[in-house]
Amino acid sequence: MLTSLEPLINGILLGGLYAVIGIGLSMIFGIMRQVNLAHGELMILASYFSLVFLQLLGIHPLVTFLFVLPAIFILGYLIQTFLFNWVLEKGMEPYLMISFGLSIILQNAMLLLFTPDARTLQTSLAIKSINVFNLFYVPVIYLVDFVVGFLVLGLLHLIMKKTYLGWAIRAASDNLTAARLMGINPKRVYALAMGIAVITAAISGVLVGMTFTFYPHSGTQYLIIAFGVVIIGGLGSLPGTFLGGLILGVSQLVGGRIIGPGLQLLSGYIILLIVLTIRPQGILGRK
Amino acid sequence: MAMLEVKNLNVYYGGFQALSDITLSVERDQIVSILGSNGAGKSTLLKTISGLLKPSTGSIHFNGEKIDPLGPHDIVKLGLALVPEGRKIFSTLTVLENLLIGSYSPGARRTKDEQLENVFELFPRLAERKGQLGSTLSGGEQQMLAIGRALMSQPRLIIFDEISLGLSPVMVKHLYHAVNRIKQKGMVVVLVEQDVKRSLKTADFAYILQEGKIRLKGNPKDFTEEEVKKAYFGL
Ligand SMILES: Nc1ncnc2c1ncn2[C@@H]1O[C@H](COP(=O)(O)OP(=O)(O)O)[C@@H](O)[C@H]1O
Numbered sequence: 001m002l003t004s005l006e007p008l009i010n011g012i013l014l015g016g017l018y019a020v021i022g023i024g025l026s027m028i029f030g031i032m033r034q035v036n037l038a039h040g041e042l043m044i045l046a047s048y049f050s051l052v053f054l055q056l057l058g059i060h061p062l063v064t065f066l067f068v069l070p071a072i073f074i075l076g077y078l079i080q081t082f083l084f085n086w087v088l089e090k091g092m093e094p095y096l097m098i099s100f101g102l103s104i105i106l107q108n109a110m111l112l113l114f115t116p117d118a119r120t121l122q123t124s125l126a127i128k129s130i131n132v133f134n135l136f137y138v139p140v141i142y143l144v145d146f147v148v149g150f151l152v153l154g155l156l157h158l159i160m161k162k163t164y165l166g167w168a169i170r171a172a173s174d175n176l177t178a179a180r181l182m183g184i185n186p187k188r189v190y191a192l193a194m195g196i197a198v199i200t201a202a203i204s205g206v207l208v209g210m211t212f213t214f215y216p217h218s219g220t221q222y223l224i225i226a227f228g229v230v231i232i233g234g235l236g237s238l239p240g241t242f243l244g245g246l247i248l249g250v251s252q253l254v255g256g257r258i259i260g261p262g263l264q265l266l267s268g269y270i271i272l273l274i275v276l277t278i279r280p281q282g283i284l285g286r287k
Numbered sequence: 288m289a290m291l292e293v294k295n296l297n298v299y300y301g302g303f304q305a306l307s308d309i310t311l312s313v314e315r316d317q318i319v320s321i322l323g324s325n326g327a328g329k330s331t332l333l334k335t336i337s338g339l340l341k342p343s344t345g346s347i348h349f350n351g352e353k354i355d356p357l358g359p360h361d362i363v364k365l366g367l368a369l370v371p372e373g374r375k376i377f378s379t380l381t382v383l384e385n386l387l388i389g390s391y392s393p394g395a396r397r398t399k400d401e402q403l404e405n406v407f408e409l410f411p412r413l414a415e416r417k418g419q420l421g422s423t424l425s426g427g428e429q430q431m432l433a434i435g436r437a438l439m440s441q442p443r444l445i446i447f448d449e450i451s452l453g454l455s456p457v458m459v460k461h462l463y464h465a466v467n468r469i470k471q472k473g474m475v476v477v478l479v480e481q482d483v484k485r486s487l488k489t490a491d492f493a494y495i496l497q498e499g500k501i502r503l504k505g506n507p508k509d510f511t512e513e514e515v516k517k518a519y520f521g522l
C-alpha cells in the first residue's frame with residue numbers, strides 16, 4: 001500500500017525540475033506576451049556547454065554552472081537585443097517564426113558539433129538512491145532536481161519582488177508607457193529578462209543532462225513539457241508554474257504506475273486537457 | 288535661459304497634424320498652465336516633450352540640453368517628469384513598489400529613502416496603503432500615487448496632464464494644495480488642464496491651445512474673459 005507513495009513522491013520531485021523547465025517560457029510570455037520556441041534548444045545547448053566544461057576540466061556538472069550560466073546569459077541578452085527586440089511590436093507571428101528558426105539553427109548546430117549520439121552528464125549522484133522505510137527508493141538525483149528547482153524559483157521570486165530589475169520587469173509588462181516615463185528602457189529590460197529566462201533554461205538543461213540522456217533534438221520534448229507546465233499552472237504566474245510542474249510530474253508518474261509506464265506521457269497530457277477544459281487560464285493564471 | 292524651450296514644434300499622427308508650430312518656454316520658479324479643450328493637442332505636446340512622441344520638425348531644450356532626439360527613459364534622468372493623463376499607475380504592483388520604481392534612474396536611487404519620506408509626508412494616505420496593490424486605490428489615491436511616483440525621480444520640472452480629471456472637488460482642492468507645496472520645494476510646475484478657472488488662478492504664465500496651435504499666451508491676470516473664450520472655444 002505504502003509503496004504506492006513512490007510514484008507520488010518521485011512525481012513531486014521531478015515536478016520541481018519540470019517547473020524550472022517551464023519558468024523561462026512563462027516569464028517571457030508574462031513580460032512580453034511572446035512565446036520563445038527555442039526555449040528547449042537553449043536548454044539542451046546548456047547541457048552540451050556543461051558537457052564540454054565537464055570533459056575539459058573534469059569538474060562536477062553543478063560546478064559547470066560557473067561557466068555555463070554567464071555564457072548563456074550573454075547569449076540570451078544578445079538574442080533578445082539583435083533578434084527579438086526588432087519584432088516585438090509586430091504581434092506574435094514574427095516572434096514565433098524567428099524563435100522557431102533559431103530552434104532549427106541551434107538543433108542543427110548541435111548535431112554538427114556534438115553528433116547525434118546520446119549523452120549524459122555523468123555523476124555518482126545518478127546511481128545513488130535513498131531507501132525510504134524499506135518500502136521504496138527515491139533516486140538522489142531527483143532530490144537534487146527538486147532542491148535546485150525550488151531554489152531557482154525562490155530566487156526568481158525574490159528578484160521580482162525586491163530588486164529594481166524585478167520591479168522594472170513587472171512595471172514594463174503592466175504599463176509600458178508609464179514604465180518608459182519612469183526611466184525604464186524596455187528593450188534593455190527585455191534583454192536582461194531574456195538573459196535570466198535562459199539562465200533558468202540552462203539550469204534545467206544541466207539538471208536534465210544529469211538525470212536523463214540527451215540528444216541534439218531533445219529540446220522539442222522539453223519545450224512540450226514547458227508548455228504543459230505553464231498551461232496547467234497559468235502563463236506568467238510564478239507560483240502557478242511551480243504548481244504546474246508538480247501536477248505534471250505527479251500525473252506522469254502516478255498515471256504511469258496505473259496505466260503502464262509506456263503511457264506516462266499520455267497521462268500527463270490527459271491532466272493537461274482536463275485543466276484546459278475546466279480552467280483555460282491555468283490553475284493560478286489570471287483571465 | 289529658460290528651463291524648458293520648445294521651438295517651432297510640428298507633430299503628426301500619420302497624415303494628421305496634431306501640433307502646428309508650437310513655441311513656448313517655461314522659466315524657473317514658475318507655475319505654467321497649458322489650457323485647451325478636449326482634442327486641442329495638450330497631451331500630444333506633453334508626450335513629445337517627455338520623449339514618447341517624436342516631432343517631425345522643431346526642437347526642445349531642457350536646461351540648455353537638446354532633448355528631442357532622446358527617449359523618455361533618458362529625459363526623465365535629466366530631471367523632467369510627467370504625471371500622465373489617466374494616471375497610468377502600475378495596477379499589479381503595490382503602492383510602495385509603484386513609488387520605488389519611480390526612483391529607477393541611478394541618480395534617484397541613492398536618495399530613495401529620503402524621497403519616499405517626502406512623498407509620504409505630502410500624501411500620508413499613500414503610507415497607509417503602501418502594501419496594497421495599485422489597482423485597489425480610489426481615483427484620487429491613484430492620482431496621488433502617480434504624483435508621488437513622479438516625485439521619486441527627483442525632478443526639477445514636473446508636468447501634470449489633467450490632474451483633476453474625473454475627481455471630486457474636495458480631492459481636486461487637496462491635489463492643488465499638493466502642487467503648491469511641490470512648487471514651494473523649488474520644483475518648476477507645468478499644469479495642463481481643461482479646467483480653465485482653477486488653473487488660471489494658480490498659474491504665473493499661461494498658454495491656450497486650440498486645434499494644435501497656441502491662440503493666447505501671457506500672464507493670466509492680463510487676460511480678459513473675452514480673449515480666453517475666443518482662444519479656448521474659437522468663438
Ligand atoms: N494616437 C493617436 N493617433 C491619432 N490621432 C491622435 C492620437 N492621439 C491623439 N490624436 C488626435 O490628436 C489630437 C490631439 O489629441 P490630444 O493631444 O490627446 O488632445 P488633448 O490632450 O488636448 O485632449 C486630437 O484630434 C486627437 O484625436
Ligand SMILES: [Mg+2]
Nearest residue numbers: 329330331372
Ligand atoms: Mg489630453
